[in-house]
Amino acid sequence: MIFARVIGTVVSTQKDENLNGMKLLLCKETDASGKPLNTYHVAVDAVQAGEGDFVLVAYGSSARMTDVTRNAPIDAVIMAIIDDVQLAE
Amino acid sequence: MIFARVIGTVVSTQKDENLNGMKLLLCKETDASGKPLNTYHVAVDAVQAGEGDFVLVAYGSSARMTDVTRNAPIDAVIMAIIDDVQLAE
Amino acid sequence: MIFARVIGTVVSTQKDENLNGMKLLLCKETDASGKPLNTYHVAVDAVQAGEGDFVLVAYGSSARMTDVTRNAPIDAVIMAIIDDVQLAE
Amino acid sequence: MIFARVIGTVVSTQKDENLNGMKLLLCKETDASGKPLNTYHVAVDAVQAGEGDFVLVAYGSSARMTDVTRNAPIDAVIMAIIDDVQLAE
Amino acid sequence: MIFARVIGTVVSTQKDENLNGMKLLLCKETDASGKPLNTYHVAVDAVQAGEGDFVLVAYGSSARMTDVTRNAPIDAVIMAIIDDVQLAE
Numbered sequence: 001m002i003f004a005r006v007i008g009t010v011v012s013t014q015k016d017e018n019l020n021g022m023k024l025l026l027c028k029e030t031d032a033s034g035k036p037l038n039t040y041h042v043a044v045d046a047v048q049a050g051e052g053d054f055v056l057v058a059y060g061s062s063a064r065m066t067d068v069t070r071n072a073p074i075d076a077v078i079m080a081i082i083d084d085v086q087l088a089e
Numbered sequence: 090m091i092f093a094r095v096i097g098t099v100v101s102t103q104k105d106e107n108l109n110g111m112k113l114l115l116c117k118e119t120d121a122s123g124k125p126l127n128t129y130h131v132a133v134d135a136v137q138a139g140e141g142d143f144v145l146v147a148y149g150s151s152a153r154m155t156d157v158t159r160n161a162p163i164d165a166v167i168m169a170i171i172d173d174v175q176l177a178e
Numbered sequence: 179m180i181f182a183r184v185i186g187t188v189v190s191t192q193k194d195e196n197l198n199g200m201k202l203l204l205c206k207e208t209d210a211s212g213k214p215l216n217t218y219h220v221a222v223d224a225v226q227a228g229e230g231d232f233v234l235v236a237y238g239s240s241a242r243m244t245d246v247t248r249n250a251p252i253d254a255v256i257m258a259i260i261d262d263v264q265l266a267e
Numbered sequence: 268m269i270f271a272r273v274i275g276t277v278v279s280t281q282k283d284e285n286l287n288g289m290k291l292l293l294c295k296e297t298d299a300s301g302k303p304l305n306t307y308h309v310a311v312d313a314v315q316a317g318e319g320d321f322v323l324v325a326y327g328s329s330a331r332m333t334d335v336t337r338n339a340p341i342d343a344v345i346m347a348i349i350d351d352v353q354l355a356e
Numbered sequence: 357m358i359f360a361r362v363i364g365t366v367v368s369t370q371k372d373e374n375l376n377g378m379k380l381l382l383c384k385e386t387d388a389s390g391k392p393l394n395t396y397h398v399a400v401d402a403v404q405a406g407e408g409d410f411v412l413v414a415y416g417s418s419a420r421m422t423d424v425t426r427n428a429p430i431d432a433v434i435m436a437i438i439d440d441v442q443l444a445e
Binding site for chain 1: 273274275276277278279280281282283284285286291293307308309310318319326327328330331338339340341342343
């Protein structure tokens with residue numbers, strides 16, 4: 001999974017019907033501390049994430065393993081909102 | 090999913106029979122604002138996309154999750170045409 | 179899918195039995211115009227491709243979606259020989 | 268699989284319900300000798316790994332092939348703790 | 357598939373039970389001529405490969421498509437030992 005921050009929304013009317021009702025969020029990848037990197041990801045939201053949230057994005061077939069995304073033609077899902085990253089001392 | 094713009098068509102006569110009837114589109118990757126990058130992708134069209142369209146491309150097994158692409162030996166599909174990318178303020 | 183040109187053959191005697199009868203081709207990645215890049219791929223041939231052919235290679239689980247490659251432990255397949263890449267004007 | 272060292276924990280309350288009970292560990296990729304590289308991975312723990320452990324991380328659909336991670340929307344799992352890497356002489 | 361040379365063994369006692377009996381080999385990626393590159397891969401051996409062997413490694417779900425690796429949480433398998441790479445003249 002990768003770290004990202006939600007920074008926007010992708011709007012699409014003409015899309016595969018299996019995407020109906022899904023929220024496509026624009027995410028900017030970050031490092032483990034939440035510092036933004038220069039890579040963007042579009043992921044479907046499975047956890048009611050909102051703009052500004054620090055999240056985890058899962059890629060590949062695993063992106064279809066939530067109730068929201070089952071069988072959809074998508075390769076990335078937001079499956080957790082991060083409260084904290086605790087480093088070992 | 091990644092951002093791309095459709096810029097052409099790939100023509101193939103000798104191909105796996107599970108590809109029959111599919112449109113292979115040449116896409117140039119872009120950033121979130123639609124600005125072209127230097128990476129190309131060939132993806133099957135599942136949403137009647139045309140040249141110049143700003144689209145989303147999904148990779149991997151998810152590329153087979155549309156009615157158009159079911160069971161086909163392809164690893165990339167255009168599954169949405171983008172109307173707008175809205176950034177948080 | 180990625181663009182490539184077939185440039186050779188990989189010969190293997192000691193291999194997984196599910197590979198029996200498959201042709202392992204060495205491919206050099208190209209750009210959309212067929213110009214060679216510096217990346218190599220080994221892919222199983224599903225379309226009777228020959229050396230010099232300009233082809234499309236699909237990666238991942240989709241590589242197993244041809245009659246030739248069903249259930250084989252391979253992650254790349256040549257699933258189309260390219261006649262032409264037509265750019266929008 | 269890739270080499271990594273466990274360096275922390277990711278805490279998440281609001282997450283997909285299929286993640287309940289799983290431990291999300293922050294891992295820093297290493298080379299074969301355990302020397303840290305600059306890439307981070309978040310992986311689910313399937314082998315009771317703890318902070319400081321030198322581990323193997325598997326990516327993709329294979330990350331769901333443990334009893335702990337079955338059907339979860341995750342793309343990386345720690346599936347082995349490394350005792351030793353023995354180089355040929 | 358990628359080219360690699362087997363250069364060592366990864367020893368693990370505490371691992372997912374679906375890995376029991378599998379040999380985890382350390383591989384150094386090579387180019388098509390067998391010249392070593394600077395990337396390492398850990399792959400499960402499905403073809404009785406030994407140290408020094410020039411092999412092909414398949415990634416992703418396809419890594420589980422051998423009798424040895426069925427259903428195991430691993431993302432890379434050695435599925436062929438290379439006798440020769442024949443370049444077109």
